[in-house]
Amino acid sequence: MDPLTQGVLGASLSQSVSKKQHLVIAGLFGLLAGMAPDLDVLIRSESDPLLFLEFHRQFTHSLFFIPIGSFLCAVFLHQLIGKRQGLTFKQSWLYSALGYGTHALLDACTSYGTQLLWPFTNERFAWNTISAIDPAYTLPILILLAFATLKRNSWFARFAILWAITYPTIGMIQRDRTIEAGWQLANERQHVPMRLEAKPSFANILVWKLIYETENHYHIDAVRVGRVVKLYPGESISKLDVSRDLPWLAANSQQTKDIERFRHFSNGYIAQDPADDLRIIDVRYSIVPNQLNALWSIKLSSSAAVDVHVGYETHRDSSPASRQAFLDMLFGVEQLAQKQSSVD
Structure with a gap:
């Protein structure tokens, strides 16, 4: 806090x-x-x-x-x-x-x-x-x-x-309502989540970030939990597989160890940034809750020595488009939302 x-x-x-x-x-x-x-x-x-x-x-x-x-x-x-x-x-x-x-x-x-x-x-x-x-x-x-x-x-x-x-x-009541909506959403998609979590978005307990994990992917959505529940479908991303996604990285290198440290810090929710193969993101946090614009990440180097640490980067997505998308969710703009009265 x-x-x-x-x-x-x-x-x-x-x-x-x-x-x-x-x-x-x-x-x-x-x-x-x-x-x-x-x-x-x-x-x-x-x-x-x-x-x-x-x-x-x-x-x-x-x-x-x-x-x-x-x-x-x-x-x-x-x-x-x-x-x-x-x-x-x-x-x-x-x-x-x-x-x-x-x-x-x-x-x-x-x-x-x-x-x-x-x-x-x-x-x-x-x-x-x-x-x-x-x-x-x-x-x-x-x-x-x-x-x-x-x-x-x-x-x-x-x-x-x-x-x-x-x-x-x-907030606990709001969180549990979001989780209930998340299980229904996953069921509609014919997904069987290995785990599912809801996290409050920035500065409120009305709009929540919904994250659930399947065998190979993380799925990110947003849920507005007001008088009725509104879903904002989002994005999905492949879970990080170091041997598959970073085949050049030595298993005994400090960067490999740092990835595992970052994995522990992120409670396992890490993935390769779609925009940068050398960046590993924490998918739990973003300004717009149904997007993958991570607030922090680690940066790898393919030319680093075996004992060199990764870099750590913070990201601030404060563009007008992001702010507007977040405010639309916060105020429940109907054209962006998929009303789900059945999970209210």
Whole structure:
């Protein structure tokens, strides 16, 4: 989730249990500690572009790391501001722990993947209930947090926490409706999916990206889940087969190893870019949810030495056509949609 949302949610939980005289400082502790786990983005390597993918949302986001991470935050913040405001270290640690503890659970509500149970497993948990950026989620929390701070009333913070729980719950219902529509769509196509997932599109829980996997392909569609369900048929792509698609690539090369690292990060959803044979894309994410314009990829080199890493690339499809296609889906433009009242 974006840093602002992480911060205001952490501040809200800290304020919700705070006494009136400590409400502002509790919110500040929760705000800063709520953003702290994302300091893992500083773990980078110039020679290994994928290193940050391995460590982002890893140990700093583990539920088992909350006592350690919040303690480190408390040590720093107590010395910096806690003592001056009359807090005991126990209070500083409590407010830090509440803020820090919200971070990983909120990230797990998105579709990126969070290693909640590290070091016991490196499984990436993604509950796919809200987008990584969603103003409809963030703004009510921010407004209620502002009222709590200005009015010195923790009840506003408690209402913020109630909204923070309610919105992903609605997202879960929307996700499940999308999945139901996806199974019906696959059945109409006479496909038997090996797995099928629904992910919220950018900044909303109304339009969803539907991905299902068959033996040799990934199929990408969009679903608008409003009063009625509307399907936007999309594209399909062959699953990456390294020996078939990249026969020149040495099995013991670092690039081959990096493909497998990228495969793990992408939960297996990788394919060869139709526009570039040397680019491997993560098919899970795109601005227009029924298209394959990936937001990130790795880049291979046929002339690279055996110990050279792949490149990592990000892509921002912000063309007017893409924006319009997305907005058409968001507002349910009829000529682009195939209404499916039977799955409502």
